[in-house]
Amino acid sequence: MIGANKQQALSELALRLVFERSPDAILLLDDGVFIDCNQAAVDMLCAAGKDELLSLTPSDLSPAIQPDGTPSTIKAQQMIATAFERGSHRFEWLAKRRNGSEFPVEVLLTAIPFLQRQILYVVWRDISRRKEAERELAKSRESEDAFRAGQGRVLEMIAQGATLSDVLASLVTLIEAQSEGMICSVLQLSEDGKHIRHGAAPNLPEIYVQAVNGAPIGPKNGSCGTAMYRGEPVIVTDMLTDPLWEDYRELAKLSGLRACWSTPIFTGQGKVLGSFAMYYREPQAPAGSEARLTEVATHIAGIAIEHERAQNELQHTRSELAHVARVTTMGELAASIAHEVNQPLGAIVGNADICRNWLQEKDVDLKQVAEALEDISNDGHRASQIISRIRSLVKKHVPEKAPLNLSDVAREVIGLVGHEAQRKQVTIYSQLGESLPAVEADRVQLQQVLLNLCMNGIEAMHETAAYQRHLTVQTVVLNGNVLAAVSDRGMGIEPAKSEQLFKPFHTTKANGMGMGLAISRSIIESFGGKLWAESNAGGGAIFSFSLPAGSQEIQ
Amino acid sequence: MTEKPPVVIVVDDDDSFRNFLSRLVSTIGLKTVPFDSAEAFLAAPAPDCPACLVLDVQMPGLSGLDLQRQLARRSRPLPIVFTTGHGDIPMTVEAMKAGAVGFFSKPFRNQDMIDAIKEGIARDREMRKQVEELTEIQSRYDSLTSREREVFALVTEGSLNKQIAHQLGTSERTVKAHRAQVVQKMKADSVAELVRMADRLKIHPQITQKSA
DSSP states (O other): OOOHHHHHHHHHHHHHHHHHHOSSEEEEEETTEEEEEOHHHHHHTTOSSHHHHTTOOGGGGSOSBOTTSOBHHHHHHHHHHHHHHHSEEEEEEEEEOTTSOEEEEEEEEEEEEETTEEEEEEEEEEOHHHHHHHHHHHHHHHHHHHHHHHHHHHHHHHHTTOOHHHHHHHHHHHHHTTSTTOEEEEEEEOTTSSBEEEEEOTTSOHHHHHHHTTOBOOTTSHHHHHHHHHTSOEEESOTTTOGGGGGGHHHHHHHTOOEEEEEEEEOTTSOEEEEEEEEESSOOOOOSTHHHHHHHHHHHHHHHHHHHHHHHHHHHHHHHHHHHHHHHHHHHTHHHHHHHHHHHHHHHHHHHHHHHHHHTSSSOOHHHHHHHHHHHHHHHHHHHHHHHHHHHHHSOOOOOOEEEOHHHHHHHHHHHHHHHHHHTTOEEEEEEOSSOEEEEEOHHHHHHHHHHHHHHHHHHTTTSOGGGOEEEEEEEEETTEEEEEEEOOSSOOOGGGTTGGGSTTOOOSSSOOSOHHHHHHHHHHHTTOEEEEEEOTTSSEEEEEEEEEEEEEOO | OOOOOOEEEEEOSOHHHHHHHHHHHHHTTOEEEEESSHHHHHHSOOOSSOEEEEEESOOSSSOHHHHHHHHHTSSSOOOEEEEESSOOHHHHHHHHHTTOSEEEESSOOHHHHHHHHHHHHHHHHHHHHHHHHHHHHHHHHHTSOHHHHHHHHHHHHTOOHHHHHHHHTSOHHHHHHHHHHHHHHTTOSSHHHHHHHHHHHTOOOOHHHHHO
16 A cells, blocks of 8 residues: 555656656746746747746747737736636647747646645647648648639630630640649640641740641650550650650750650540640659649540530531522522523623624724624623622632621622512612621621522512512611611511521421521521511511621721 | 614613614614613603514513513504523413514524514514505595495495395495495405405494394
């Protein structure tokens, strides 16, 4: 059985050991002044010895102001008061070493009885590391958020139809911002699957970008050419020694590039679309953290390239269809066209015949011959103009936006259908606005839409009494839009059916394909406009379309 | 009576084609009267000389075929040669049925057009001659008294004087006198000629049925 004295001695030893050996700084605070402390406190505060700390106050070991803006003296008093009130109090504090450097501590104040009064048992735990880690975490969370937001913005650009080069440039810039000293590029694989096409590389040297554009892919064609060829990532840690770069060594040297890690970009079906590469100016091997960036970059670039190709495909199909519709319309106009061309041809052939006869006579009146030849020449030009007007509508072409005056387009179309209207005994009235603001559209496609509306209008009036067959073509500015309207006096349209008219293959004509209005609407919508039908108050129908007015005015 | 020189009337909305036709017509020494629309032609006075119309089928406003229909209602329809930039068969059939001299798709052979124009003018000349003759016969006929007209009708029907006298309830002598008047006023050389005139005037003896 252990004696009471021994018991007490053991307890005191334990306390002493805890006090002396604790890794936390322990101090005793009596009446606002430190009266004792352990070695850890001396070390933590970089004091020469224990004596240096005794008789100091908490604010002597703190900067003047705490991070929340309160002076340390005042805050220390508040904390001490709270500790006495509650028995103990735990809080964070900014402390100051003897050498002046500041560091965060977690403080635990415990009130203990001592010689009939209460003193404070103070434990300081250095939380510099924890704070640092917290800051790091917050920072990485922030940059992660920014990175995600950046990805969102790039995806939004794709959805809003930004050009592929803009999308890819934004993507590359975003990825580069995630890692110091890294330069990125996106390359595309050409449609034939054999050559490299430039994608985006805003920070690679121009000479390098140009050399790569159009280069073939293959088993030994640098990092990207090889990655696309193999369909798997190619990591080159030093371009100046790697055999894959043998043929491109000089280029790498000239461009100041040393490491290049390239990863292929795939379609959803696993077809190679291009590659994403990370470059460094020093030899370097992947550390592993780049994998996620690569994954994000190839994923988004894949979406962007696939989207662009799908759009191109759609555009191509749409313009093919529009072309077919134009040719079909021209077929309907064939009789009128033949008449228009035969008119000058008739005069040409006839005049030529006359000239030949004159030239066989003895006394040729050269003045007369010259006049006739002049007429022949003029008619030849006229015939050629008619043909080129038709040809421009019939030949295949890639739609191009340009500022256009809608009234000019309307005049061209009226010129085209004028004869057809005459044949069908339709009188065309034009009310074309002067000095209209320009609209951004493709001339041929707008001609096509107006031509289609005019032909429909003429066709709609075949049962109308001849004297009432009026087709009116108008252009006006209305609420920031330029509007064109074609009104007929035909059988009109039932309001309930006005939308059906625009469905593909909807037709009321015996020989109609039923695509005209559907195509016309898709053309107008592709230029940001609207096309609709309504009943004409005076009988018949009005087909109108509006296009956003540009700032430019076209005379 | 000297005939006025014939003209070719050209109605075509195409300036250069009108010029060409004028030139072509001038090579056969004829004059052209050009119009750029059917309406303008209708507003102008009818020619008082042999004429041929060269008409474009398709023109703004009144078409060539419309004009042909309107002219057909006139006392002296002009011969028409049609031209067209692009003709179809129904159009051609309609025009030819309505008496067109020719129907040409542009371009055509000048000689064909000249032949058609010449034929048109010949037809019109003949038509004018006939109209003039008819007018002349008509005015002679108009100078007959009503009794003489009755005798004229019966004579040309082939009745003998005796039968006529009986029908008209008069003497054979009186009939003879009337008959002589008729022959003289109508400037006929023979009964046969009188019969031809009656034919052209579409005279038929109505009296016979009445009093019989």
